[in-house]
Amino acid sequence: MFHIVYLLLFPLLSKGEVSLFGNCPQFFLNGIPPTILGNNNRYQQICQCLLDQNNQPQYFYASLYDTVNRIPVYSAYEFQNPPVTRVDKWYIEPQLDGVNIPCMALSTSVPAPQRGQHQALNRDYNHSGYDKGHLYPVFHTATQSAMLATSTLTNAAPQDSSFNGGQWRRHELSLANILRAHPNSYVVTGVVPGNQMIAAGRVMVARYYWSAYCYLDNNGTYQSSGYIGPDQNGRVQTRLLGDLEVALQGYYNVQTFTVFGGQC
Incomplete structure (x- = not known):
């Protein structure tokens, strides 16, 4: 469950790419995002982007970010999978700390006090x-730019290293094997906060990672599945999408939670 919600003392950010998911509907099935948790001073909708050679935003995916726990709630993307070479170059979202740079950037773009x-x-x-x-893994990207765009701390949460490199990594590989044959597959990956923090109480450790996919098959029928882990044996469980949504409803303490807007 989330800890008690309290209001942050900074205004809603209405400019640039930390604004509304309406600026990047292409990353959601039929343009409908997963449930957006309440209190938008806490939960910021981010259209994740990098500036291109013409200094224009190039969009790659969308994230709902929890500025209290300092981890994302989820990231949503359209699956792609040509091989790319990983580069570990981590960005932050300047606008979350009050700097009007339209896309993710290096942490030095924000003055040290902020x-x-x-x-x-x-x-x-x-x-x-x-x-x-x-959340949006490098292995599910198609280009070097998309790969770089996944390496922002608004798309990451503290994850046990053995789970990250073990069962969850195998899940990402398995998911890629399923979705390669299905163009226009949509994926949402999220985390459930735990009760342990790192960095002297600054960043919440993820209790669970979860993901779900949806695509339209050749017969015009939506196909989907959900996943969550680690379980008590350190494994990733496969769930029916509806069962996963019921579990997330409880974990996030909301009346309903839909990953694909009830469409899949």
Whole structure:
């Protein structure tokens, strides 16, 4: 469950790409996002982007970010899978800390006194014993730019290293094997906060990672599945999408939670 919600003392950000998912509906099935948790001072909708050669935003996926726990709730993307070479170059979202840069950037783009006020920083993970676990994984990207765009701390949460490199990694590979044959497959990956924090209480450790996919098959029927882990044996469980949504409803303490807007 989430800890008690309290209001953050900073205004809603209405400019640039930390705004509304309406700016990047292409990453959601039929343009409908997963359930958006209440209190938008806490939960920020991010259209994740990098600036292209013409200094224009290039969009890659969407994330709902929890500025209290300093981890994402979920990231949503359209599955792609040509091989790319990973580069570990971590970004932050300047607008979360009040700097009007339209896309993700290096942490030095934010003045030191403001840096990390409402988001995690790379140094929070140092000596923590946890990996920076991608929600939108490098392995599901198609281009070098998309790969770089996944390496933002608004797309990562503290994840046990053995789970990250073990069962969850195998899940990502298995999911890729399922979806390669189905163009226009939509995926949402999220985390459920736990009750342990790193960096002197700054960043919440994920209790569970979850994901779900949906695509339209050749017969015009939606196909879907859900996953969540680790279970008590450290494994990833496969769930019917509806069963996963019921579980997430309880974990997030909301009346309903839909991953694909009830369409799949």
